[in-house]
Amino acid sequence: MAVVLAGGTVANPDGAYRADVRIEGGVIAQVGIDITRAGDCVSDVSGKYLLPGGIDAHTHFDLPLSDGTRTADSFSTGTKAALAGGTTCVIDYATQFKGESLRRGLDNWHRLSDGKCFCDYAFHMAITDWNESARGDLPGVVSSGVTSFKMYMAYKGSLQVDDGVIYDALGQMASAGGLLCVHCENGDVIAARTAELLRTGRAGPELHPLSRPEAVEAEAVSRLIAIASLVGAPVYVVHVSACASMKKIIEAKMEGSRVFAETCPQYLYLDDSLYAPGPEAAKYVCSPPLRGRENHGGLWASLRSGLADVVATDHCSFSFAGQKDGHLDNFSAIPNGLPGVENRILLMYKGVAEGRLSLPAMIRAVSYNPAAIFGIYPRKGALIPGADADVVVLDPSGRTVISAGTQFQNVDYTPFEGMEVPASIESVYLRGVELFRGGKFAGGAPTGRYVQRGASGALG
Ligand code: URP
Ligand code: ZN
Ligand code: ZN
Numbered sequence: 308m309a310v311v312l313a314g315g316t317v318a319n320p321d322g323a324y325r326a327d328v329r330i331e332g333g334v335i336a337q338v339g340i341d342i343t344r345a346g347d348c349v350s351d352v353s354g355k356y357l358l359p360g361g362i363d364a365h366t367h368f369d370l371p372l373s374d375g376t377r378t379a380d381s382f383s384t385g386t387k388a389a390l391a392g393g394t395t396c397v398i399d400y401a402t403q404f405k406g407e408s409l410r411r412g413l414d415n416w417h418r419l420s421d422g423k424c425f426c427d428y429a430f431h432m433a434i435t436d437w438n439e440s441a442r443g444d445l446p447g448v449v450s451s452g453v454t455s456f457k458m459y460m461a462y463k464g465s466l467q468v469d470d471g472v473i474y475d476a477l478g479q480m481a482s483a484g485g486l487l488c489v490h491c492e493n494g495d496v497i498a499a500r501t502a503e504l505l506r507t508g509r510a511g512p513e514l515h516p517l518s519r520p521e522a523v524e525a526e527a528v529s530r531l532i533a534i535a536s537l538v539g540a541p542v543y544v545v546h547v548s549a550c551a552s553m554k555k556i557i558e559a560k561m562e563g564s565r566v567f568a569e570t571c572p573q574y575l576y577l578d579d580s581l582y583a584p585g586p587e588a589a590k591y592v593c594s595p596p597l598r599g600r601e602n603h604g605g606l607w608a609s610l611r612s613g614l615a616d617v618v619a620t621d622h623c624s625f626s627f628a629g630q631k632d633g634h635l636d637n638f639s640a641i642p643n644g645l646p647g648v649e650n651r652i653l654l655m656y657k658g659v660a661e662g663r664l665s666l667p668a669m670i671r672a673v674s675y676n677p678a679a680i681f682g683i684y685p686r687k688g689a690l691i692p693g694a695d696a697d698v699v700v701l702d703p704s705g706r707t708v709i710s711a712g713t714q715f716q717n718v719d720y721t722p723f724e725g726m727e728v729p730a731s732i733e734s735v736y737l738r739g740v741e742l743f744r745g746g747k748f749a750g751g752a753p754t755g756r757y758v759q760r761g762a763s764g765a766l767g
Contacts, residue, residue, distance in 0.1 A: 309336060310739065311343045312698065314353035318666045319689050320675035328357055330696040333738035338690055352700050355733060358670060359690050360395025360426075360697025361652045364677040365545055365569060365619035367644065368399055369419045373465055376642050379624040382420040382428070384717035385648055386755055390426045391715045391743055393652035393732050395697035396687055396758060398677070400457055401430040409434065409444040413453065417757075424755030426737060427697075429683065431488060433457040435465070437472045446483045452759030454682050456485050457545065460527045461492035461519075461594065470534060477538040486680070486763040487535075488543040488569075491527035491552065492519055492595055501639045512588035512631075515638040516579055516596035524595050525551040532559045532566055541565035541765045543680065546621045548574040548595035550605035557614045567680055567765060568609070569617040572654040573597060573645055575606055577722055589631040590720055592641040593621070610672055611664040616680065618655055618672040622648035624718040646718045652699065653707055653728040660703070660729045682760035696739035705731025713746075 309331040317326040317338060329337040329347070343349055368385040370378045380388065382399075389397055399420070403412030409432060416430055432453050434441060458473055459466040468476075473489070480487050501518045504510065509517075528544055532555060535542040547553050547570045556568045573593065578600040581591045591597055609615035623644025625631050634640035647654075655669045664672075670689075678688025687695050707730065709723040735743040742750040 309344065309347045311347045311349045312352045312357055312700065313343060313349050314351055315355045315357045315700070317357045317690050318670050319359065320667055320671045323666045328690055328698060330739045333696055335690060335692055335694050335696050337692055354704065356666070356701040356703060357690060358393065358699040358701055359674045359688060360699055360735070360737070361393050361673045362396045362398070362677040362683065362687060363389060363394045363619050363622070363648055363651060364398045364617055364681055365621045366397045366399045366648055367623040370402065370623065372642055376625065376630060378644070379626045379630065379718040380622065380646065380716060382423040383425070383753065384715070385622065386424040386426045386428060387748065388649040388715035390735055390737065391746070391748070392649035393699040393701070393735055394426060394648060395735065395737050396427040396429065396683070397648065398429045398431055398681055400433045401453070402433040403435060403441070405436045407436065408440050409448050413448065423753055425742070425750070425753045426755045427758050428755055429758040429760050431455045431457055434476065435459070435468065437468060437476055442479055445479050445485065449483045449485050454485055454760050454763050455488055455543070456480065457488040457490065459490040460531065461490055461494035461497055463494040463498040467494040470530065473531065474534050474538065477535055477540040481538060481540040484762050484766060486541060486543055486765050488545050489531050490546070491524055491531055491544055493523045493527045496523050505637065505639065510637050511584060512586065512592055512635060512638045512641055513582045513584045515592045515641070516582050518639070519594060519596060521549040521551045521598060524549060525555055528552045528555045532564060535566070536564060541567070543567040543569065543765065545569050546571050546595060547615070549598045550602045553606060553609050553615060557609065560614065565765060567617070568615045569619050570606055570610070570615055571619060571621050572647055572651055573722060575603060575658070576654065576726070586632055586635050589635060589641050590627050591645070591722060592631065592638065592643055593645045594643045607658065607663045611668055613668065613671065616672070616676045618651065619677065620647035620651050622646055624716060626719040628719055645722050646716045647722070649714055649716050650709055650721070650723050653730060653732065654723065656701065656730050657728045679764040682763050683758060684764065696736055698736040699732060700734040702731050702733045703729070707731045
């Protein structure tokens with residue numbers, strides 16, 4: 308039996324317009340007016356927006372750190388939280404640790420996620436040990452549907468790779484058909500500044516941002532762009548936090564480079580005043596750190612104009628009690644990262660409601676662009692015939708107050724505590740099945756499917 312979501316406004320990457328959506332067999336059969344047929348089950352969504360399911364292109368679920376700490380959210384809790392917040396597909400960073408092959412890293416992530424996910428999921432592959440085996444494995448990994456990779460210019464001594472590695476890997480990516488995503492911060496300078504701060508007894512969590520100021524990020528962005536231009540390969544800069552870095556990317560775009568920019572809700576809403584002295588500052592330890600408020604306007608403008616491509620969360624959750632608060636005497640040992648996978652869609656809609664960007668611009672940043680850049684479009688990323696029926700019914704007359712007390716994220720705080728959004732998520736459909744209704748989970752066992760991705764749209 309087909310389901311028709313009738314009377315709503317469809318928000319697609321190319322515009323928002325009055326249309327019904329007819330769903331059959333888990334896919335979108337029709338989008339238009341007067342499309343209901345005899346026997347259809349009609350759901351009245353008058354006054355609501357119908358959005359394509361969100362795609363969060365940057366999560367870390369079940370990520371182990373070198374000291375044995377693990378992220379608070381597993382694939383199970385993280386994907387349920389994603390779905391609750393209108394994200395129907397995540398692209399998580401499967402990680403190859405030192406001494407592992409790419410294949411082993413990928414197998415580990417499949418083992419962690421298999422049968423556990425409530426929303427659909429795909430993987431990028433973070434490479435921390437670039438060697439002959441990794442070079443050899445790359446084409447096979449790409450043809451298995453993992454078509455994007457990540458390297459870190461920061462986290463010296465653990466995840467960081469050097470510039471020669473990035474140069475060589477970009478060459479291999481170009482021939483294998485992979486897109487390289489890069490964490491841009493100068494890890495050597497961070498290590499030196501961290502040592503300097505700790506040597507002089509400045510070790511509290513509030514000192515974290517001092518160890519990695521904006522210039523450390525902007526310099527790494529410039530260096531990456533220069534390296535990529537030598538190879539002629541596209542690159543995707545993850546979690547851009549500051550205007551200085553975004554400007555470098557925009558300049559490179561203007562000069563014809565294929566450089567893609569991702570930013571995150573924390574860099575659009577939160578600021579460095581949260582690093583006041585005291586234990587609470589540990590909650591906001593993430594890298595890059597939160598920046599001055601003066602960055603917000605420029606980052607929103609880059610999204611409004613389409614010069615920034617994607618809003619992802621970089622969801623990497625650690626509880627305050629027992630995880631973040633275990634290292635209050637040494638900021639450099641606090642596990643890095645923030646939760647947010649549950650909040651992205653509503654926080655971006657808040658931007659729409661406040662006139663910071665249009666609804667179609669929001670859809671491009673949270674759904675269409677990640678689908679296109681990471682090889683999932685047209686299966687996902689827009690409400691069009693033939694696409695998976697991943698649909699979010701958003702009520703613009705609702706109201707949501709973000710709070711740890713009501714969240715699905717398995718973490719004891721939210722950095723967005725108390726933030727009000729003038730909307731609520733009424734329903735979330737995954738491939739035609741309504742899995743959330745009125746904020747309550749309406750499904751059973753996990754039904755999220757692994758998504759084998761095609762070639763990145765960034766390469767064309
Ligand atoms: O602080 C952050 N962002 N942690 C997650 C890992 C990363 O750098 O993306
Ligand atoms: Zn990163
Ligand atoms: Zn990350």
